[in-house]
Amino acid sequence: MLQVGLNHxxxxxxxxxxxxxxxxxxxxxxxxxxxxxxELVLLSCNINFVAGSAFFGNIEGQIYTFFTLSIAAAEVAIGLALVVALFKKTQNIDLDKIK
Amino acid sequence: MYLDILFYLFASILVLSSVGVIAFKSPMNNLLCLIMCFLNAAGLFILLGAEFLAFLLIMVYVGAVVVMFIFVLMTLNLENLEYKSMGKLPVFATAIILSEIITLLIFKGDQSIAQASKLTEIASNYTPNNTQQIGDVMFSMYAYPFLLISFILLVAMIGSIILTFTKQKNRKQQDIHKQIHRKREDSVELKKVKSGTGVNF
Incomplete structure (x- = not known):
């Protein structure tokens, strides 16, 4: 039978x-x-939520994953808008040169 | 048994491509690895029995977020954007992952890795699928957080529009204040014109 568990x-x-x-x-x-x-960090968080939801038999974990997904989408939109604004100001998005 | 093999396959490709996200020099290669990450995570979600979230992940992340990344990256005209071609590898990898997900959907049947768990059943002879379960709980218990999420998305939309908005100088725009405070004496002048001569302004 299946050997993959929650720990995996x-x-x-x-x-x-x-x-x-x-x-x-x-x-x-x-x-x-x-x-x-x-995005990677948020994805790992989502995998955690979904695995918990599936193994403990509670659908609410998947709902929280849904909320995390939408928050991440909003965050990326704002972040990319900030990047564009920064590029317009300094013509550069290198972290070293900005400071 | 083959679900185990699929788990290890998805997990190993997921970890490898996540290392690729931080290891490659060119941002375009990082983005391709990020797409690979999301596709494999979607496969893992299907293994866990969360089909709705798997397809949401593919639609929202691969379809919207990564495309937005690519859009910004192409628009910014960076100097270090040399894209080191990986040959046909991304095409083959994506095709393999997608075919895996499709076969998983076809042959998975009722069993998923978390088969042992019984998700919340509303009534005794009402066995909803994953999407129905999520909808049942989300629109009853989590209705207010759902509305809050929509508000957050609205704020993000307005915020990103305002952040990237630049006012053009020669744009034709109404100035309502100026229009209201215009008087007849400022703009209209009556002149008696003799016949046969013009008017000097």
Whole structure:
């Protein structure tokens, strides 16, 4: 029978979270990469929610995932608008040159 | 058994492409890896029995968010945007993942990894599918958070429009204040014109 349990999903989402966090911490390229790493972190959060919802038999986890998805979409829209505004002002979105 | 194999497949590709998101130099390659991440996460969601969220993930993230990233990246005209082509690899990888998801949907039948769990049943002979379950709970217990989410999306929309808005100088626009405060004496002048001569302004 199936051997994949809740722990497998938790470890997977932990790995994704750490990868996203490392990308956030050591990224020195541009702001768009920072936004992408934020997406990774939110995705790991979503996987956690859905796995919990499926294994504990409670649909509310999936509803919270829905809310997280829409918040992430709003956040990306605002972030990209900020990037565009910054680029208009400084012609540059490198993190090193901005400071 | 084959669901286990599928889990490990999806999970390994997910981790590898998430490393690709932070490892590649060019932002375009990062974005392609991000698409790969979302597709594999959608496969995992289907494995878990959350089909609605899986397709929502594909539609919202791959269809809207990543396209928005690509749009901004193309618009900004960055100098370090050299796209290192990965050959036909992205095409093949996407085709494989999509065919996997489709076969999963066809052959999964009733069993998912979380088969043992019984999701909340409203009535005894009412066995809703995943989307119906989500709708039942969301529009009854979570109605106010749902409305709040719509408000947040509205604020995000207005905010991003205002942030990227630039006022053009030679735009033809009504100035209502100026229009209202215009008087007859400022603009109209009566002159007696002799016949045969013009008018000097």
């Amino acid at each position: 999903f938790l470890v997977l989402s932990l790995v994704l979270f750490v990868v996203g966090l490392v990308g956030l911490a050591f990224n020195r390229k541009n702001i768009i990469s920072v936004l992408m790493c934020l």
